[in-house]
Amino acid sequence: MRKLSVIGIGAGDPDYVTVQAIKAMGAADVFFVVEKAGDRHDLVDLRKQLLQRYAGDHRVVNVADPLRDRTAPAYTDAVEDWRARRAEVWERAILDELEGGRHGAFLVWGDPALYDSTLAVIDGILERGAVDLDYEVIPGISSVQALAARHRIALNRVGAPIHITTGRRLAEGFPEHSDDVVVMLDGERAFKQVDPDGLYVYWGAYLGTEDEILIAGALSERAAEIETVRAEARQRKGWIMDTYLLRRSAD
Numbered sequence: 001m002r003k004l005s006v007i008g009i010g011a012g013d014p015d016y017v018t019v020q021a022i023k024a025m026g027a028a029d030v031f032f033v034v035e036k037a038g039d040r041h042d043l044v045d046l047r048k049q050l051l052q053r054y055a056g057d058h059r060v061v062n063v064a065d066p067l068r069d070r071t072a073p074a075y076t077d078a079v080e081d082w083r084a085r086r087a088e089v090w091e092r093a094i095l096d097e098l099e100g101g102r103h104g105a106f107l108v109w110g111d112p113a114l115y116d117s118t119l120a121v122i123d124g125i126l127e128r129g130a131v132d133l134d135y136e137v138i139p140g141i142s143s144v145q146a147l148a149a150r151h152r153i154a155l156n157r158v159g160a161p162i163h164i165t166t167g168r169r170l171a172e173g174f175p176e177h178s179d180d181v182v183v184m185l186d187g188e189r190a191f192k193q194v195d196p197d198g199l200y201v202y203w204g205a206y207l208g209t210e211d212e213i214l215i216a217g218a219l220s221e222r223a224a225e226i227e228t229v230r231a232e233a234r235q236r237k238g239w240i241m242d243t244y245l246l247r248r249s250a251d
Contacts, residue, residue, distance in 0.1 A: 001132050002098050002222040005105040006112045008140020010123035012208030016141040024138050025054040028105035036065045048137050061097045144182055144242040146207040179248035196220040198249045205242035
């Protein structure tokens with residue numbers, strides 16, 4: 001039987017890699033590196049740095065990621081189609097490059113269980129039934145955890161829930177019955193569309209890297225600054241990953 005490790009490698013800082021992740025990297029024979037069109041060179045370099053530091057004798061197999069239709073009106077259907085095509089490509093790579101009894105691995109930014117499709121794709125491979133496969137999941141430090149740590153705040157407040165959502169959902173309205181909302185994948189800057197009255201924002205970009213940017217304060221006072229800084233950073237680097245917490249004042 002083939003074995004896979006799905007290894008969370010944190011939000012960007014090599015020191016975010018856990019001891020469990022280091023042990024899993026040291027045990028793997030083959031690393032499947034999913035290459036997306038226009039992959040960011042600094043993130044590719046960081047992944048290589050982690051393998052050089054922590055992996056033992058290993059082989060790297062590059063897997064081309066199928067393109068995803070981001071313009072389709074049916075968002076969920078488009079994502080499911082993309083995952084199905086991913087499963088086909090990954091299945092072929094595993095069959096061709098990982099012999100029975102050997103140990104393969106996927107490196108996942110942040111945590112594999114939070115806003116990542118790797119586990120869903122592997123479940124799709126298993127459902128297809130062509131690969132005899134067992135896998136384990138190694139948790140990692142997510143951008144949400146890194147955001148809270150770098151701002152020196154706790155996400156939770158006594159007796160209150162935490163709501164984690166996307167920019168797409170936030171644009172539809174601030175979640176009801178929630179005073180603490182973590183927003184990920186907000187390419188359209190949905191924080192501009194909510195009523196800022198009584199809201200504080202804790203924003204972070206490139207968390208865990210040397211390019212990290214942090215901004216905090218009343219949303220009414222910081223929204224324009226975040227938008228400007230975000231645009232400048234994206235222009236400079238060619239990409240941006242950011243996460244933020246919107247917190248309603250206890251008053």
